[in-house]
Amino acid sequence: MTCIGGTMEIKGLITGLQTYEQSRINKEKNKEGASARNSGSSSDKVTLSQDARLYKAGLEQAMNAEEVRAEKVQELKTMVQDGTYKPDSRNIAQKMIQEDLESWFQRS
Template sequence: MEIKNTTNSFFDPYSAGLEKSAEARSDTRLKARAEGTGTEAPQGDTVSVSQDALLLTEARRAAQSAPDVRSDKVEALRIQVANGTYKPDSQLIAANLVREEPGLFQI
């Protein structure tokens, strides 16, 4: 299965705002230079994004740029399955699921 790098505003609600904000700042600066006013005061609405939102956006971009498939690991597992030596530890898998997703088990 291959996962394509797609931008989905559902997973990254801040990316569209960041891009629009950067474009607006750039347009304002260009207009100020063209008019010769020398001031770069924004006109109209402005967007402010928290540091947490910027960090989440950067983390998403880093995750998207990571390779989709770790071919060395896939090949090693493929060989184990073909040889009949692949024996997953169901208790370890369950423990890791509980550790990774604690919110699933809260009422």
């Protein structure tokens, strides 16, 4: 995160999340691999974590969305290119916290 002229700029959030997720997946694979080697079982078994199931469900919903608001996307794209896009950082932070809390309570 960088603070530029009173506005907060978040860089690499997705990359950081992807790196974290890949690291977590690799740890799970290593645990499962060690467990399988120790058990002596010849059958393979795959179990998805709750996080993986939630990610898959979200991805499917996004892929099956009925419409992409092309006009809105173009409008925002133009505003970003012109430097006139001024997001409400307080509103964005509130939405992020709200979504995180909702996600947290859905897992519980």
